[in-house]
Amino acid sequence: MAKPFRIVHNSLNLSSDVKILRAAEYASFLEAEEVLQAVKVRADEILKSSEEAFELARQQGYEDGLEQGKLEHSEKIMDTLFESVAFVERLEHASVELVSKAVEKVIADMPNEERIVSIVKKGLGTIQNESAVTIKVCLTEVTYVENALSSIASTFPSMTMEVHGDKRLREGDCLLETVMGVVDCKLSTQLKAINKALTRRVGKAS
Template structure:
């Protein structure tokens, strides 16, 4: 056990080799230490906030990059669509001409008797429960159609009688039906014109898309 040591004024002395720290200087030291400790704490807090801010900015940069990438992809898609529309707008008219020419050629290659009968049947599709209808056909096709009237009526039980008339004003491919509902023309040329209008409507739609693409 250590020997007790009694501190008295007689034995209280300072080692001359030691440096003395005045009271005011010691207080300054304590305040400086406190400031340093507070500064260290603030430095840690600033570092943590800087780290969080960096991560946020990094995320913003990623999202901005992603948004820019998506925008570029959308822009590329619109460019492809625009080019496709421009291409379709350029070839649509020639396609209509080619298709109509092809249809006319196909019809021309058909058996004309079958074409004539088909036109009559097409006209009869517009009537229901008619006791009598009058169908006008070209003189050159009258005989061939006359021989198949019974066959035609079998498919249209609602029609009682067909009054077939040879009309010298009509040419091959013409067919006009008269009934109580009015006049129905199912001639080849009429159907081709209807087909052409359909193509032109499609062409107009494509042209509208073409105009819209110019504003992209």
């Protein structure tokens, strides 16, 4: 299943692979895009005002020629910068949380079979050099992965694969066991990775 939207150059774009977009997905897209753009616009405004305040304070400090005046202007500059950072951090948190929730909604709407197979494929993509792997998933999702095994194997032809159910795992959980160790591909783990990636991207946008 194609991803409905993706982040490109700090903006949210609809994926060209998606032919039909659910109403809920489109609403999530619009809401997330609006917040991301608001963060970028506000961050640009704050940066500009901070630079102007810094230059004004610098000029006034030199013109006054007084140490006390320079100190006061420096303090004002620092206050402005801290306020700017705090404001952007609040917006960043809000936008990351919103986009993360939108992503979670889209994933939750996927059929269980498509979701777990996508998770397995994504995990296998991180260990392409391994020759043998045991795929462990929730007991209720073993059949889904087994049915898609030929398709999965065609994507990773150099690997031999076995599928096992693990009663300790929940739906959306996936562990890949190799001779080198265990790779955690749980959905919750991948969502955390998405959250971190969004935080970094929004931080760059500001």
